[in-house]
Structure formats: C-alpha cells, structure tokens
Amino acid sequence: MSGTYxxxxxxxxxxxxxxxxNLFSETVxxxxxxxxxxxQRWAFTARYNRMTRQEFQPVFAFVTSxxxxxxxxxxxxPVIGSTSGDATGTARVNxxxxxxxxxxxxxxxxxxxxxxxxxxxxxxxxxxxxxxxxGPGNISIEPALVTDVADDEQMVYNDxxxxxxxxxxxxxxxxxxxEQYEYQVDMVEVI
Numbered sequence: 001m002s003g004t005y006x007x008x009x010x011x012x013x014x015x016x017x018x019x020x021x022n023l024f025s026e027t028v029x030x031x032x033x034x035x036x037x038x039x040q041r042w043a044f045t046a047r048y049n050r051m052t053r054q055e056f057q058p059v060f061a062f063v064t065s066x067x068x069x070x071x072x073x074x075x076x077x078p079v080i081g082s083t084s085g086d087a088t089g090t091a092r093v094n095x096x097x098x099x100x101x102x103x104x105x106x107x108x109x110x111x112x113x114x115x116x117x118x119x120x121x122x123x124x125x126x127x128x129x130x131x132x133x134x135g136p137g138n139i140s141i142e143p144a145l146v147t148d149v150a151d152d153e154q155m156v157y158n159d160x161x162x163x164x165x166x167x168x169x170x171x172x173x174x175x176x177x178x179e180q181y182e183y184q185v186d187m188v189e190v191i
Contacts, residue, residue, distance in 0.1 A: 004073060006058055011048060013047045015047075019188070020040050021038060022034055023035045042162060044077065046184060047184040050180035051181045053181065066165070066166050068166055074162070081158075082159060086111040087113050088109060090108050093106060093121070093149050096151050098145070100144050102140060104121075104145070109136070112132060122154065125145075126189065127143065128142050130142050166187055167186035167188045
C-alpha cells in the first residue's frame with residue numbers, strides 16, 4: 001500500500017457502490033438464471049468543489065503517484081467511515097468465525113452500531129452491517145467473511161480504512177477560465 005489518500009480538501013460528494021460478480025442470463029421467454037461468483041467490492045466516485053491550484057496540486061500529485069491502477073492506498077471516507085450509532089469501547093470477536101459466515105459474535109462495546117455502517121476486521125476487506133446491533137451479540141454483515149476471523153480479533157467501527165486503488169489508468173481534470181480546478185476520482189476496493 002502506498003500511503004493514505006489526502007483528507008483535505010474534503011469531498012463535495014461521494015457516490016458509494018457495491019459491486020457483486022454474478023453471471024446472469026435471461027431467455028426470450030423470460031426465464032432467468034443467476035449464479036454468484038463472489039468477490040464483492042466497494043467502489044467510490046469522489047467529487048470535489050472547485051479548487052484553487054494550491055488546494056488541488058497535492059491531491060493530483062498523490063493520485064499521479066499511484067501510477068493508475070498499479071498502486072493502492074488507504075482512505076477513511078468522510079461521514080460513512082464511522083458508525084452512525086453511539087457505540088463506544090473496543091469491539092472484539094467472541095469466538096473464531098469461519099470464512100463464508102454473515103454473522104459474527106462480538107463483545108467489548110456498549111451502545112449501538114447501525115445497519116448501513118461499515119466495519120473491518122484484521123484483514124483488508126470492509127463489510128456493511130445489515131441489522132442494528134445494540135451491545136454485545138451477533139453482528140450481521142454483508143458480504144460474507146472472505147477469511148476466518150479469530151477469537152478476540154478487533155472489529156473496527158469508527159475511522160474504518162478502506163484499501164482502494166484507482167478504477168482506471170487515466171486521470172484528468174478541468175481548469176476553467178477562473179483558474180479553478182474541477183476534479184473527480186474513481187476508486188475501487190482492493191481485496
């Protein structure tokens with residue numbers, strides 16, 4: 001991983017998408033077959049307000065240093081990177097949970113973690129909580145765990161760092177007549 005995405009200036013807007021890999025076919029009569037291939041990933045399109053040269057150059061320098069899709073970086077997205085609930089404490093896995101599970105027993109925290117919040121264990125994948133959870137108990141997540149999580153492993157629910165890479169090799173910006181830079185960047189999760 002090559003660094004952390006600049007947190008300043010903040011994004012004006014962020015589009016979050018969930019990418020699932022499925023094979024889909026539909027016959028002329030309407031019969032449908034779908035098969036999941038696995039490998040869900042999060043993707044972001046981050047847009048900035050117009051920026052001055054001084055604001056823009058560090059952002060574009062970082063993006064350029066990634067060499068297109070070659071590099072990867074950490075990013076804590078504003079707002080969605082932390083729980084919308086009121087959880088406090090250090091959440092820890094309560095018993096080993098194997099890959100493929102969508103429910104993880106967790107203890108060590110009080111308060112609530114809300115459906116739609118992101119969480120992360122000691123591996124690179126980020127998961128979304130699918131049901132509200134108040135206090136210790138089973139946290140429901142999607143997608144299913146990509147690897148086993150060990151007993152007493154920490155579950156991060158605030159300042160969740162996504163490991164991302166650029167979604168394409170070409171990066172470009174617009175410079176208007178008022179010398180304001182217009183820029184958006186597309187990134188996808190690295191698993």
